[in-house]
Amino acid sequence: xxxxMDPTLVSLAAALPVLLVLGYALPDWLTFYLQVSLAxxxxxLAVMLQMRAGLVNFGQGLYYCLGAYAGGxxxxxxxxxxxxxxxxxxxxxxxAVSFIVGFLVARYRxxxxxxxxxxxxxxxxxxLVRAEALGSTDGFNLPSTTFLGYAPEGQALRExxxxxxxxxxxxxxxxxxxxxxxxxxxxxxxxRENELRVEYLGASPRYVVHLIYVxxxxxxxxxxxxxxxxxxxxxxxxxYWTTSGQFVFIAxxxxxxxxxAPLIGAFLLVMIRVYAVEYSPYTWxxxxxxxxxxxxxxxxxxxxxxTRLRKKGGLT
Amino acid sequence: xxxxxxxxxxxxxxxxxxxAGLSQTGTAHAQDEEIKxxxxxxxxxxxxxxxxxxxxxxxxxxxxxLNKGEFPAPYxxxxxxxxxxxxxxxxxxxxxxxxxxxRKMVQxxxxxxxxxxxSSGNCKAIAPVAEEVERLTLFFDCGTPQVFEDVVxxxxxxxxxxxxxxxxxxxxxxxxxxxKPDTGSIAGIxxxxxxxxxxxxxxxxxxEALKPGVEITTEQFPKIFAGQYGSEISALLTNPADxxxxxxxxxxxxxxxxxxxxxxxxxxxDVILTTGESAMHRLANQMPEGxxxxxxxxxxVFAPEGPMKAWLEKAYxxxxxxxxxxxxxxxxxxxxxxxxxxxxxxxxxxxxPDQESVIDALEGLEWETPxxxxxxxxxxxxxxxxxxxxxxxxxxxxxxxxxxxxxxxAECVMPPDGMDGLEWIESGFKGxxxx
Numbered sequence: 001x002x003x004x005m006d007p008t009l010v011s012l013a014a015a016l017p018v019l020l021v022l023g024y025a026l027p028d029w030l031t032f033y034l035q036v037s038l039a040x041x042x043x044x045l046a047v048m049l050q051m052r053a054g055l056v057n058f059g060q061g062l063y064y065c066l067g068a069y070a071g072g073x074x075x076x077x078x079x080x081x082x083x084x085x086x087x088x089x090x091x092x093x094x095x096a097v098s099f100i101v102g103f104l105v106a107r108y109r110x111x112x113x114x115x116x117x118x119x120x121x122x123x124x125x126x127x128l129v130r131a132e133a134l135g136s137t138d139g140f141n142l143p144s145t146t147f148l149g150y151a152p153e154g155q156a157l158r159e160x161x162x163x164x165x166x167x168x169x170x171x172x173x174x175x176x177x178x179x180x181x182x183x184x185x186x187x188x189x190x191x192r193e194n195e196l197r198v199e200y201l202g203a204s205p206r207y208v209v210h211l212i213y214v215x216x217x218x219x220x221x222x223x224x225x226x227x228x229x230x231x232x233x234x235x236x237x238x239x240y241w242t243t244s245g246q247f248v249f250i251a252x253x254x255x256x257x258x259x260x261a262p263l264i265g266a267f268l269l270v271m272i273r274v275y276a277v278e279y280s281p282y283t284w285x286x287x288x289x290x291x292x293x294x295x296x297x298x299x300x301x302x303x304x305x306x307t308r309l310r311k312k313g314g315l316t
Numbered sequence: 317x318x319x320x321x322x323x324x325x326x327x328x329x330x331x332x333x334x335x336a337g338l339s340q341t342g343t344a345h346a347q348d349e350e351i352k353x354x355x356x357x358x359x360x361x362x363x364x365x366x367x368x369x370x371x372x373x374x375x376x377x378x379x380x381x382l383n384k385g386e387f388p389a390p391y392x393x394x395x396x397x398x399x400x401x402x403x404x405x406x407x408x409x410x411x412x413x414x415x416x417x418x419r420k421m422v423q424x425x426x427x428x429x430x431x432x433x434x435s436s437g438n439c440k441a442i443a444p445v446a447e448e449v450e451r452l453t454l455f456f457d458c459g460t461p462q463v464f465e466d467v468v469x470x471x472x473x474x475x476x477x478x479x480x481x482x483x484x485x486x487x488x489x490x491x492x493x494x495x496k497p498d499t500g501s502i503a504g505i506x507x508x509x510x511x512x513x514x515x516x517x518x519x520x521x522x523x524e525a526l527k528p529g530v531e532i533t534t535e536q537f538p539k540i541f542a543g544q545y546g547s548e549i550s551a552l553l554t555n556p557a558d559x560x561x562x563x564x565x566x567x568x569x570x571x572x573x574x575x576x577x578x579x580x581x582x583x584x585x586d587v588i589l590t591t592g593e594s595a596m597h598r599l600a601n602q603m604p605e606g607x608x609x610x611x612x613x614x615x616x617v618f619a620p621e622g623p624m625k626a627w628l629e630k631a632y633x634x635x636x637x638x639x640x641x642x643x644x645x646x647x648x649x650x651x652x653x654x655x656x657x658x659x660x661x662x663x664x665x666x667x668x669p670d671q672e673s674v675i676d677a678l679e680g681l682e683w684e685t686p687x688x689x690x691x692x693x694x695x696x697x698x699x700x701x702x703x704x705x706x707x708x709x710x711x712x713x714x715x716x717x718x719x720x721x722x723x724x725x726a727e728c729v730m731p732p733d734g735m736d737g738l739e740w741i742e743s744g745f746k747g748x749x750x751x
Contacts, residue, residue: 032415135440137509138510
């Protein structure tokens, strides 16, 4: 065996059979939470990708929603049900929109980047809420998904959706990991550290930010399609700022140390919420807020920074 | 180092899953003498105050009274439901993961039935899932007629125990034209989202069907939760109409009433507030007298006098210190539908009978509620029909009430079986010509 195999890639590859076995072993409701958290985890991964370059996107819901609606509308109005085609359409739309918007957004940094992206996602929200043909705030339902001609029903459909979500999410995570390890990915972090030096090195920060913005959009768009397929319903709330805020929350909670972090963090957040609602249905937001506060105070690098503490040999 | 990253990766991921998996084995199986109901409503967010909280309070109150056998006749026969104690699980409709939460209630909490959903969007999302997981589900409040007209056209596990939104707009149009037959023009101010758009569309279609040629002077669609309606009120004042229609709710409704009253809009024209009842006790004397208000059915002040209404009003006031509003009545209606059907299906046996027999009993069920008799009349016996009432607001002796109340029979405000709401309105109310 190749000794220099990347452990994260090995783990991601090994995670697939584990997730599939869990899909059968765990009760349905839990695999469903797992499935929807993989979808939102991808959007959080997109946020993390930008955070590595020092950019906080408070409007990632724009592309999450765009992807979900691209998939949803193709299914609802054009009768396209193949998951791969829906995925492709979502990516094409997200990339096209983000490429154009990117010319504007890539010029800004810090709070201006955050606010501009937030504003853009709220524009989409406003447009969708006004659109009576798209069901306005009620949104609309998606037809049953097919997979390369395979058209399961009932339980089989749920299982196929789960398997599909796992494969896509892990593949994307692996691709992002490879990118972050590449020289181009390293420039992203250099942009965060010192933009001026990046220019002296002969690279263009604006080009890098633009590229990261487009990549993040495509990933969030894929997350959106997966969310639409699993829930079977899309509505404008996907673009609302609270949805985007949740992605930032996940990225902060899990940390930017590894591509697996936001995927695990998304599931962790969902589980905290489920049990918070169960034990305290009226103040569950407070529990979530408390968790966030504790993380920021004691683990500013997110949950993933626990791995580094272990390496140092204890909490110091 | 790499090895350690890998170990941590797995510890984190597997630890999480086993923790989540283990915790669910701890839940006890529903015992025979218990019937578990999962409730879903807004417990946070903008819709919690006007709708979610009154519904949750109502559910708590009614479940407790049924368990103690204190609920008035005809529900004083068996304690709880069919002698079994009712237990409850609540989830927040504002969680952002409504579908996953629904599955959790059904599969993890193993509820016998779900009662819930205020948002029409959530109802559209849940409807196909209820049919998929095959668990009895009662929608108690959401308004969109699309649930059975469009989303699930052949329901089996899904029921709606309250009337849909067609009733609100048709009732408003009928009240207006019966009360002021010479109405020649109307105007509207509705929130720019599904509920507001649908309400205005149905209302104008109903007015057109009842009295062709009524002019629309202006239609205002401010965005939801705008809070400031200065320019819209100006538009309504400069394009005067005989009546103004609004389906506003919650904080928007209160803001519009306060701002509109201050500028004399309510004094100059009739204003119809289709959900006005939900805010009447809070606004009290700030609501201009003579405002036409509705309660999305014969609920609250519109409910017929009787022992059930008297009990609900008193028990609610005693416990929560405020008057019960229509969401309280609607959730009570749903719980009583479940009780009636389960006890009918059970016969002599104790506890929860087989789900199929409960569904059989619910289809076409007729049951008594604090809001009068309700019947599962349309959508193959899965959609409730009931009459409605509108009246004019009056504040006297520190009590908000209504005068000039007109009741409408179910056939006059709800479409007949097999006909869509809008289609029925545009057909000139086929089958309801005598109303």
